[in-house]
Amino acid sequence: MGRRVFQLDLTLMPDLDSIFAPQGVIKEAQDLAAEAFQADAAYFIVNGTTAGIQGMIMAVCRPGDKIILPRNVHKSVFGALILSGAEPIYMPAEVDSELGITMGVQLDQVEHAIRAYPEAKAVFVLNPTYYGMVSDLPAMVTMAHDYNMAVLVDEAHGAHFAFHPLLPPSAMEAGADLAALSIHKMLGSLTQSSLVVQQGERLDPAYVKTVLNLTQTTSPSYVLLASLDIARKQAYFDGEKMLRRTINLANWARHELNSLPGIYVFGSEMIGRPGCASIDPTKLCINVRGLGLSGRATEEILRRDWRLQVELSDPGNVLALITIGDDKKSVRKLVSAFYDISRRFFERSLKERELIVPGIPELALVPKEAFYADKRPHEFKAAAGKICGELIMAYPPGIPIICPGEIITEEIISYIEELKQKKTWLQGMADPTLEHIRVIR
Ligand SMILES: Cc1ncc(COP(=O)(O)O)c(C=O)c1O
Numbered sequence: 536m537g538r539r540v541f542q543l544d545l546t547l548m549p550d551l552d553s554i555f556a557p558q559g560v561i562k563e564a565q566d567l568a569a570e571a572f573q574a575d576a577a578y579f580i581v582n583g584t585t586a587g588i589q590g591m592i593m594a595v596c597r598p599g600d601k602i603i604l605p606r607n608v609h610k611s612v613f614g615a616l617i618l619s620g621a622e623p624i625y626m627p628a629e630v631d632s633e634l635g636i637t638m639g640v641q642l643d644q645v646e647h648a649i650r651a652y653p654e655a656k657a658v659f660v661l662n663p664t665y666y667g668m669v670s671d672l673p674a675m676v677t678m679a680h681d682y683n684m685a686v687l688v689d690e691a692h693g694a695h696f697a698f699h700p701l702l703p704p705s706a707m708e709a710g711a712d713l714a715a716l717s718i719h720k721m722l723g724s725l726t727q728s729s730l731v732v733q734q735g736e737r738l739d740p741a742y743v744k745t746v747l748n749l750t751q752t753t754s755p756s757y758v759l760l761a762s763l764d765i766a767r768k769q770a771y772f773d774g775e776k777m778l779r780r781t782i783n784l785a786n787w788a789r790h791e792l793n794s795l796p797g798i799y800v801f802g803s804e805m806i807g808r809p810g811c812a813s814i815d816p817t818k819l820c821i822n823v824r825g826l827g828l829s830g831r832a833t834e835e836i837l838r839r840d841w842r843l844q845v846e847l848s849d850p851g852n853v854l855a856l857i858t859i860g861d862d863k864k865s866v867r868k869l870v871s872a873f874y875d876i877s878r879r880f881f882e883r884s885l886k887e888r889e890l891i892v893p894g895i896p897e898l899a900l901v902p903k904e905a906f907y908a909d910k911r912p913h914e915f916k917a918a919a920g921k922i923c924g925e926l927i928m929a930y931p932p933g934i935p936i937i938c939p940g941e942i943i944t945e946e947i948i949s950y951i952e953e954l955k956q957k958k959t960w961l962q963g964m965a966d967p968t969l970e971h972i973r974v975i976r
Contacts, residue, residue, distance in 0.1 A: 545757045554579060554755045555748050564764040571771040572697050572716070573707045574732035576740050578747050580715075581759045584691045584729040585611035587715030589618055590747040591687045591731060594713070594738060595657045596621035598903070603648045604659040606895045607637040607934045609689060610963075612659065613926055616902040617939075623902065624652050625895050629810030634801065634822055635851040637892070637934065638810025639663070639670030642678070649682050657685040662693045662706050662714070665847070665934075666854060667818030668811050672709035680710070685737050688714040693815065694730070695721040695859070698774030701782055703813045712737050721817075721858060722774075724766035728759040777859040778817075784866045785817045785857040791870045795877040797825035819855040821873070826880040829957060833876065841872040849929070850957055893950045896923075896941040905940030905975060912971040916952070918943045924973035926963040929954055935963070943972070 545551060552559035561579065568577035580587045588611045596602050598620030604612065607628040616623055626648050629638035645658060658679040663669045676686045688706035690696070694716040696705035706714035715731050718724040733743055769777075789800045799822040805811045823833045830848035837843040837853070845853045855869055899922045900908065910924035923943050928935040937947055954961060955969065965973050 540758060543758050543761065546754055551757060554581075554751060554760065555753075561760065564760070564767070567771075568730060568763070568767045569732065571767050572730065572732045573705070573734075574714075575734045576732070576743075578731045578733075578744060579755075579760055579763050580729040580731060580747070580751065581727055581755045582729075582750060582752060583611075583719075583727050584689070584715045584717040585609075585614070586750045587729050587731040587747070588612055588689055589615040589750055590743070591713045591715055592616070592621060592657075592659070593619045593749070594743045594746040595685050595687060599901075601652050601655040602657045602659055603645070603652060603655050603684070605640045605661065607664060608659070608661065609691065610926065610928060610935060612689070613902060613935060613938055617906045620901070620903040621656075623898070624648055624655060627895060630892050631808070634799075634820070635849065635892070636666045636820065637664060637668075638808070639668045639812065640675075641810050642671050642674055645675050646678060649678060649684065653682055655682075655684055657687050659687045659689070661689045661691075662696070662709070663703065663815045663818075665692060666820045666852075667692070667815035668805070669703040669813045669815065670810065671812035672706065672711065673704060676710040680737075685713070686711040690714045691717040691729075692720060692818075694718050695770070695774070695778055695781075695817070696815075698770050699778035699782065700775075701816070702778065703815060707732055707734055710735075713743065718763055718766050721856070722766045722770050723762075723859065725759050725762040727756075728763045728766075730763065774859075781857055781859050781861065782816050784861055784863065785819060788819060788855075788857065788866050788870050789816075792819070792821060792873055795873055797827075797877050797881040798823060798873060799825065817857045819857060819869075821853050821855060822851055823853065823876075823880075824851045826877060828876075828880050831958060836876060837872055840875075841868065843869060843872055850954075850959065893936070893944065893946040896937055896944055896947060898940055899942050900940035900975065902938060902940050905938075909976040910973040911976055912966065913974045915966075915969050915972045916948060918972050918974060919945045919948060921972075921974035924975045925965060927951065927961060927969075927972075928963050929959050929961055940975075943974070 552561040565577045592615035596619045602621045603624045605628045606625045626644040688711045696702045719726045792800045830852045834848035847854045923937045
């Protein structure tokens, strides 16, 4: 690690300001971040976007308040529902059955949910989804604001949007009230460092800050804080140039990969399909079904034979992120790997039956009640009709299949059994073999 990182690893003292009530250098850095991300206020977070998302939801929802959100949200949102006591109103996420991935939400679904639950306090959306699908956020914001609902955005994968005109609108550009951004994912800060940004009059910044302070560590790392400031500076001054190169590299790789037998990487042809108003071109969702390979097996080949690590794999795809950290060499290596994989595996057609992602199960108890209720183990295969006591997800991307408080169905049991057979990494359950599931007594 070298010495420097330890020399920089200071903690709270007057000259270094306080993250809890910034007046000095942290305030200055946060104000610069607000300007760079086109917001009225920015708050540094050192516990990851997870803490930012928890803070955003707790800042808007009190126990029992309703919040409208798509089903394909990250697991941090389920933590936020437990902490806040909010009641989720799920909108079904569109699924592209050819690719086997979830899309964004459609405007008419948002409208339907808002009209059905006009008392809801907020609409929560992803910008973009893990796979780079972007919903029509500006229109959603107008719709939600007409009903006096706040718009909260998980922008974990969209921190770069504000810095290039060819990228989709950022949450702030779209008019959202609050957004949580993983600066450590798509821009250059260190892991765990994130940003919450705010604009408009709907929410009181002092209250938002008070809530964010609830979960922020009292020992914030100045190495992480400084890395946020440096990443902001880099994005503000050089972001457009770096992102132009990134987008060009990603488009080149998409074109090359699409010329290979058995491989498909979606691009702008998706725009206009249900749940896709635009896409993030820097994400390459490489579909390998035509090679007779699963995404998981492809991830293993890339690691073992090519020393390449992708962001995630699922039954049919691997997701490669092209970022400002990439160059021609790294992107060429990815393309060369797929030249080789395509040559070796094409012809072996995929015999496997397509996996149908089950619908959203019925909610019997709100997440907080379910979390605190008494539970007991129950044989998994015979658990249909029981109220689930744990959260089960395929990880990555960390999208839950069933959550605490929801009723287990036969459809969910057979879906999970198939994922087990495909050796998909399942997480969240007390029994890692999932022979038993914890249900509510
Ligand atoms: C969509 C989404 N939201 C939120 C998070 C949480 O971010 P962090 O890991 O910074 O806590 C992730 C992490 O992967 C994510 O994919």
